[in-house]
Amino acid sequence: MIKEITLVAGALFGILAIVLGAFAAHALKKKFTEEQLKSFETGVKYQMYHAILLVIIGLNFPLVNTLELVMVAFIIIGVVLFSFSIYGLCISSSNGNKIKVLGPITPLGGLCLIIGWVLMLVVFLDYGKYLGA
Template identity: 40%
Template sequence: MKTLLVLGALNSALAVMLGAFGAHGLKSRVDDSMLATWATASEYHFYHALALLLTGLLVKAFGAPSMVTAGWVLFAGMLVFSGSLYALVLSGQQWLGAITPLGGTALIIGWLMLAWSLFKHV
């Protein structure tokens, strides 16, 4: 699916930009714990941006609608997981950390959906 490929490429670029911002722009503004949180967010963001690219290629190769669904679940999980961590660091609002596991759960579900789809269609 073209949309997953474009989202994967754009989010890969965004993950690199946000990672660089964290390493350079936040260094003097937040403590080491928050820098580590930012690094986790950008790391997961980048891995799952690449996963969107992979999923888009798999959809193009096999055309399975369940792969498209898995891609959207991975995208949602990436937004919630990394987004909540980015927001936590920028805002200092610790309650945002309670949202992060919802994103992590969506990432796990997305990967399991992709695995199931691969099992059924490849």
């Protein structure tokens, strides 16, 4: 089940990254400042990077132990908190009504992504014990 969730999340994040990137490049380009556009694009890039990562994880990891499950959870939660808080901040501030509560959420999302990557390193090191490395 976690394998399917990982692959579906990766595919959905990838689709949304393309849609939101195109939306920003066309519909929001005239509405956003240069800084807002760059921030929005950062959210899209990180979302796409992690979409690809989730697909790779779903196809290559057994996803049977708790460490792997927690790793995937941190990555999924990190994408939602990081990228979607950036989108919310950019859109709300361009409308003149910045949702300030989203500001502290972005670094929490980044921290979740970092933890996900650290857990991946731990998983790799753990695999090394079994692979004779």
